[in-house]
Amino acid sequence: MENFYHRTGGYPGIFGWIFSTDHKRIGLLYLGSMFTFFLVGMTLGLTMRLELIAPGTHFITSQTYNALFTLHGVIMIFLFIIPGIPASLGNFMLPLQIGAQDVAFPRLNLMSWWFYIAGAVVVLTSLFTGGGPPDTGWTFYVPYSVRTGTNVSLAVFGVFLLGASSTLTGLNFLTTIHRLRAPGMTWFRMPLFTWSLYATAWVQLLATPVIAITLLLLIVERSFGVGFFDPAKGGDPILFEHLFWIYSHPAVYIMILPAMGAVTDIIPVFSRRVIFGYKAIAFSSIAIAVLGYLVWGHHMFTSGMSDFSRMIFSLLTFLVAVPSGIKVFNWVASMYKGSIQLDSPMLFTISFIFLFSIGGLTGLVQGALATNVHVHGTYFIVAHFHYVMFGGTVFAFFAALHYWYPKMFGRMMNEKLARTYWFIMFIGFNTLYFPMFILGWQGMPRRYYDYLPKYHAGHLISTIGSWILATGVLLMFYNFFRSLSKGEKAGNNPWNAATLEWQTTSPPPTENFEEVPEVTQGPYTFR
């Protein structure tokens, strides 16, 4: 059976990939690029953790440390987790899930990947040219980002290109879902992963341009000194923070919504039950996307804002917990009385629910005004967003990777090894990040290069955790690449799932389906 790996489009070697407009090839291009950047970001993180193993200076300077946390943030956020699940697995699975042959604009899809790579190259170039790697933190707050001599302008331009890539991907997915659903694929027969991509795409489309203009203004400010953010010229630095978070809070939902969608597809398959509350989950994705626009102020409770605005932002922040809670309860309800199979995708999924719940609930601690003042700018925040971003999004990403691996590559991953490193990662993750909650509560500020001896125990445990977690991640990559050739052959539908992507061959042919599928039932109807 000929599959899409055989169809090079007439280009030799690697050009058959980087010039391909096939959504499956583009999805794998993203996956490979993101893996690379993830490993780079992880190395930077490990280096920081090693420096923090004990109080005092060890092997890097404070300026290097500032560059490290900036780059760790920029790489992990803009190069890994924002393209994340949608650009890689979403690209591959979306047309398959709705019974289409490709996305609506295949050439635009390829262009998005090129924008992504161009942005990555520009960001990485900024490390080695000009005044050295940026040291502002990934948030690029003025006035420091305007005054620092490091290479902020170039890095910011790279992020601008990455934003263009993300916007165009969102545009493409929206049009695809509106126009290319197979006959019978009504809105409420769509898999919930597709629903989550739909909600995400709207956020990508409507939030990213705001960061684009904000970053352009930062470049203009550095080059021409216009003064929008400079009090000496009548400007207001807080305005930058507002503009930045008007994008960057919705961006949090660009990261987490597809992860929620992926676990929603996995849970029914491994519980052998129809999803509980299909419509509630679909609409809660939309609700999160809408509410996500209105809560940016909670990043700025201590920046200077009227009490009234702070109360409104706090209230709205609590409201976001409602649709998130709806999802969690529906996932758990779907598992209730199910015939649960603890294969690796399900193990990652269940740990996702656990870790995401911790991350979400500690978010409420920060959403409340009084406690926010206490934990703002501390390790508590660092722990919180690693619990939602890593424990949430990345664990779900790994779950989805194990789930869809047989479809993408036609082979199974080594299941025994997968369960082993799942356990190592789960232990390592909590050892690494849980002590940070306590450190933050005790007052350890984030982004500090050194600390008082009383924080030593927490930092030491955390650093040991980082080694355990990294071991698990490396084992996963080993399994991933080894199984490409050594894995046992997978059938078309090894997990007995009911969604459309499993009804075609593994790996799928270039046209995805032999003939256009007719959809007659919902996505979680198991026989």
Next chain:
Amino acid sequence: MSEKHLQNEHIDYTGSKLGMWFFLFTEILLFGGLFLIYAVYRAQYAQEFHNTAHGLSTILGAVNTIILLTSSLTMALSIVALRQGKKNSSIVFQAITLLFGLAFLVNKYFEWSGHIHEGLYPNAPELLSRSHGEILFYGLYYVMTGLHGIHVVIGMIAIAAMLWLTVRGNVSGENFNKLENAGLYWHLVDIIWIYLFPLFYLIT
């Protein structure tokens, strides 16, 4: 391949329109950030904005408004002409639209050079000696009309490409959605100017 190829040849007219409208949303939000900054500083420095706007030439601004509005008309006429099968008149209308775009930029160039000549440009000693409201007014003026100017140039490149495709016959009475999308973009450029004109020239 053949079947997929055929499907690609078949153009989804509605899909292409939908994608273009989504793209226009992103453009509006891109400018939206600037309109937000304008609103904040206009509220903060209302009187100074009012006084500073005297320094802009309403006549030049009005001429540019007329130029852009007329160019939107010629753009629309070129699409109508193509759909009626009048290829040549469509080409003429597209060329006129391009010329109007060029006229707008030339006008803008003289306007900007006039201000720069007076020492009224970002970070200039003359401008920095003036009030905060005036500094921010001119900052917004350069950034917003500058970004708009870049969009005019992009729109002209798109129309020039359409002109070429129309001459070659790739864009035709049966296959005109590319030209329509370029037209939509040009109207967006026009509409943004419709807002910039009163916000900078007519607030005195």
